[in-house]
Amino acid sequence: MxxxxxxxxxxxxxxxxxxxxxxxxxxxxxxxxxxxxxxxxxxxxxxxxxxxxxxxxxxxxxxxxxxxxxxxxxxxxxxxxxxxxxxxxxxxxxxxSTDDLNEVVVLGSRSAPRSQLTTVVPVDVVDVKQIAQYSPQVSINQILNYVAPSFTSNTQALSDGTDHIDPASLRGLGPDQVLVLINGKRRHTTSLVNINGSFGKGSVGTDLNAIPTAAIKRIEILRDGAAAQYGSDAIAGVINIILNDEVNKVNVNVSTGGYVSKHSENNLDGQNVQANINYGLPLGDKGGFINLAGSYDYRNYTNRTGTFTGTIFNDYNDPALATVPGTPTGKDITDQELAKRGLTRNDFNSRIGQSANRGGSLFFNASLPVSDKAEVYAFGGLNYRHAEAAAFFRTPSQLTQNNDTIYPNGFLPLIVTDNRDKSLAAGIRGSLHEWKVDFSNTFGENGVDFTVDNTLNASMLKASPTSFEAGGYRFQQNTTNLDFSRFFSDPLNGINVAFGAEHRYENYRILPGETSSYTNYGNALKIGTDATGKPILIPDPKGNIPTRFAANGNAFAGGAQSFPGFSPDNATNASRTAIAGYGDVEVNFTEKLLVDGALRFENYSDFGSTLNWKLAGRYLFSPKLLIRAAASTGFRAPSLHQRYFNATSSIFTDGAFVESGTFTNDSRVAALLGIPKLKQETSRSYSAGLTSNLGPLKLTVDGYYIRIDDRIVYTGQFSGKQNGTPKEQEIYNILRSANAQTARFFANAINTETKGIDVVITYTAHPGKGNFKADLSGTFTKTSLVGPIHSSSQLAGLESTYFDEASRIYLESAVPQTKANLSLNYSIQKWGFFLRNVYFGKVTEATNIVANQDVYSGKVVTDLSASYRFIPGLQLTIGANNLLDVYPDELSLANQSSGRFLYSRASQQFGFNGRFLFARLSLSF
The missing domain is CATH 2.60.40.1120 (Carboxypeptidase-like, regulatory domain)
Structure with a gap:
């Protein structure tokens, strides 16, 4: 051989x-x-x-x-x-099958994990890995919006930065009244405060979409007040995101789709591509691992605008067409001018719909045992999104906001954001004698930078650039925790004791933009008079005398149109610390009776201390029936954003453009109006319910009541008068120096009550060779203003401005109070089928004009998908969200803003993009 x-x-x-x-x-x-x-x-x-x-x-x-x-x-x-x-x-x-078992949850207890049906308070478990196989939705906010009835989130339109960071809520409360955890550790909030016309106005939420779906194993949603257990913000509940820990397997998902709807531009818009990959590696030989996840996201914009029917051109644009040629008066000459220029009204429509967005994420989750009794762990990630949203079209007739040399036919301003997010948590946990110990540090930072394109600064006349760097926000949070727990098996039927401490540091900054983005170059200051009695003026951007006027005699607007930049006066660098200590005891009196009590003390460096408690219990009558109840107090500290945000913004209110300034509560204008300093929100929460396990049929029913006192709101618009009282004149001059016409503030203005009931029913069966599962769930909730508005004596008679009608509707009925979900899953051999109907209840138009507060009826949205597994590890899914192309009720003529809007942007049920068709390829090996 x-x-x-x-x-x-x-x-x-x-x-x-x-x-x-x-x-x-x-x-x-x-x-x-x-x-x-x-x-x-x-x-x-x-x-x-x-x-x-x-x-x-x-x-x-x-x-x-x-x-x-x-x-x-x-x-x-x-x-x-x-x-x-x-x-x-x-x-x-x-x-x-997990359908035959109760999902195991860790949220809400520091004892051993429990089944979902035996927790003392309601906890939903969302298997993101499974849902991502067949659901049309790809972002976390939208997945939860269609899966968890108590959760609400919609993509906003014409809301500046809020177009790119979707506000989300639990049980109809504010985005800042739900606490988000990752692997049980506090997640930082975004740097953006919602100040425009959307649900959650005045709040600061957490950007769930910064976390790629490929990194997530499951999500636990605790639907109960938990401030005594987890701290500030947990008034409505807690969302805990559990990261993936799988190893030795590659999972790849590629989804693509678009809106094929009766209102889609060219029959297809909003094209979407998301690519996810996940891979885990074992570390060492004792069960250690590192799991890596990445995503790429692309989303095109949609446009659901109506045809603008208002004035596009007036006779100042062409004085020859004035009633008296050469003597314009503002007469509408739109039709003649369009014909002369060869244009149509559609050339002047705004772009109303979801923003364009592209970016990516990288996340990791790791654990490494360092001994038989201890492990080191870490997790975190990076996210970047570059997004573009449109503002309102500026027509040639808006003389003070345009320059016809630069834009003879007007312009559509574009607000561009660069959103960067990073986080890192690391710690060590293990056993110290009989105690479990966990020491960790979690850091998170979010930054948003704004650029305004296709715009101008009208006060610069012909010299204006068409793009501006407008500045941005930064928010940092660092949280250090030390937790101890121990289970004592001998007393009664077992007692679990837990205690710990937390230190948190927060920093909030506003970064100014370039000078031309915020300056009004037409302002001047009077320093005296000359010999003839004429005023002597010197150019001063903070001056209160305009010197540059449009053809109609009105002063040109300053700053970048649609989004004025942040000035050095807006620049902010504010920090605070908070320290907390807690204790938690769970007593198993018998195998059937469990009582849990928690107490938490927290002290903030900027507003003081708070002490909160929680008492909860459950009794297991039989393996088929359990009752549970809880009572607690809670709090939410005013965010640094709410305390220190100040800027001038272009807003659209009741059919008109307004330059509105937000001022801090320690500003001069706040003192003149009598706006008090901010303090914490406090709450009382009560809940009771039952769970029933009847084999293939499982049921949970939970009712709740939440009272929130001194709730922080974003006020209506105050203004001064140029020729009013000395106080009104001073307010007018302060606003003028800030390039603002009105002033808004954050204030502890109201008390509210929220009452509701949540129902979840699941049924599983195995007909023939297949598997069938049905989920029926619903939430019925009502939030109401109770008691008088908390206004000072200086605000007497201005209560309707302090807390205006639009704010009341945002609070009470701008999102569905009733929401129900019926999902059907059936799989057999290589095939899988999914059908879901979601009912979104009625909402009310958020406007200060009472006659225009239209009510939009409830709608049912249908999702359908089918999947086929070609070989083990390779699956194709095709389907639709909103299969029947359902839209909300159309706006009444009074709310259409001269034809701009077909559907409400202020009060949304499920968005207004229409039918979305998708295909998804899943590969595992």
Missing amino acids: KPKLYALVWLFLLSYTAYGQTIEGIVADKKQPLVGASVKIVGRNTGAATDLGGHYKIAIQPGTYKVSVSYIGYQTATKDVTVTTGQNASLDFILN
Whole structure:
């Protein structure tokens, strides 16, 4: 035998000797084999997928191994096996469907994890990995909006930065009244405060969309007040995002789609592409891991504008067409001018719909045991999004906001944002004698920078640029936690004791833009009079005398049109610290009766201390019936944004453009009006409910009552008078120096009550060779203003401005108070089918004009998808969101703003983009 051939045969024999053994078997559920189940050797980069008969085979060296089997919709199973030389090992698995089990949750308790149906307060569990296979939605906000009835979030339009960071809420309360955790650690909020016409106006929320879906294993939603357990913001509840910890498997999802709707531009718009990848690696031989996830997101804009019917050209644009040629008076000459220029009204429409967006995320989750009793862990990530949203079209007739040399036919301003987000958490946890100890530090930062394109500064006349760097925001949060817990098994039926401490540092900054983005170059200051009695003026951007006028005699507007930049006067760099200590005791009096009590003290460096408590319990009458109840107090500290945000913004209110300034509560104008300093919101929360486990049918019903005192609102618009009282004149001059016409503030203005009931019903069955699951859930909630408005004596008679009608509607009825969801899933062999109907209840138009407060009726939105698994690990899904192309009720003529709007942008149920068709390819190996 030739040497080379001999060597090859020898290598083959060695390989056969080393890997001549196998582990093989069948993976099935209680009725049938499972195709495409993942079988892995724990701690090794070795595995296989089951074939059409549920069979798998793995070549392996002799030794003792732990074999793990996972399959979507089933509980992961693990078994030990020993392989001896010359012998094959047989190892079968029977998997239990997660439909037949109660989901295990960790949120709401510092004791051992419990099943979803035995928690003392309601907790929803959302399996993001499974939903991402068949759901049309790809972002976390929209996934939760269609899955969890108590959760609400919609993409906004014409709301500046809020177009890109969707406000989200729980139980109809504010975006800043729900606390977000990742792996049980506090997540930082965004740097953006919502100040325009959208739900959550005046609030600061958490940007859930900064976290890629590929990084998420599941989401737990605690629907109960939890400030005593987790601290500020947890008035409505807590959302805990559990990151993926899977190893030795690559998961790739690519989704694409677009809006194919009766109002789509060119029959298709809003094209969307999202690519996700996830891969985990084992670290060491003691169960350590690092899981990596990345995403790329692209979203095109949509446009659901109506045809503008207002004045586009007046006779100042062409004095020859004035009633008296050469003597314009502002007469509408739109039709004649359009004909002369060869244009139509559609050339002057705004762009009303979702913003354009592209970006990506990188996330990781890691754990490394350093001894038998301790592990080091870390998680975090980066997110970047570049987005573009349109403002209102500026027509040639808006003489003070345009320059016809630059834009003879007007212009559509574009607000461009660069949103950067980063976070990192690290810690060590383990056992110290009988105690569990967890020490961690979590850092997060969000920054938003604004650019205004396709615009101008009218006060600069012909010299104006058409693009401006407008400045931005920054917010940093660093949280350090030290937690201890221990379970004592001897007293009663067991007692769990937990306590800990927290230190949090926060910093908020406003960064100024370039000078031309905020300056009014037509302002001047009077320094005296000359010999003839004429005023002597010197140019001064903060002056209160205009010197540059449009053809109609009105002063030109200053700053970048649609989004004036932040000036050095707006620049802010504010910090604070908060320290907290808590104690938590769970007493199992018997196997059936559990009582949990928590107490938390928290002190803020900028406004003082608070002490809150919670008491909750549950009683298990039988394996089929459990009752539970809870009572608690809570608080929410005013955010640094609410305390220190100040800027001038272009807003559209009741059909008119207004330059409105936001001023801090320690400003001179606040003192003149009698606006008090901010303090914390406080709450009382009560809930009671039952759960029932009837085998294939499971039921939870929970009612709740939440009272919030001294709730922080964003006020209506105050103004001064040029020729009014001395106070009114001073207010007018202060506003003029800020390039503002009105003033707004944050204030503890009201008390509210929220009452509601949540119902969740699930049913599972296994007809024939298939699996069927039905989920029916609904929320019915009502938030109401109670008691008088908290105004000072200086505000007497101005209560309707302090808390105006639009703000009341945003609070009470701008999002659905009733929401219900029926989801049906059926899978058989390689096929999977999904049908969902979501009912979004009625809403009311948020406007100060009472006659225009239209009510929009409830609607049902239908989602449908079908999937086919070609081979184990390769699946194609196609489907639709809003299959029947349902839109909200159209606006009445009075609310259309001269035809601009077809649907409400202020009070949204489910958006107004119409039917979305998608396809998704999923690959696992």
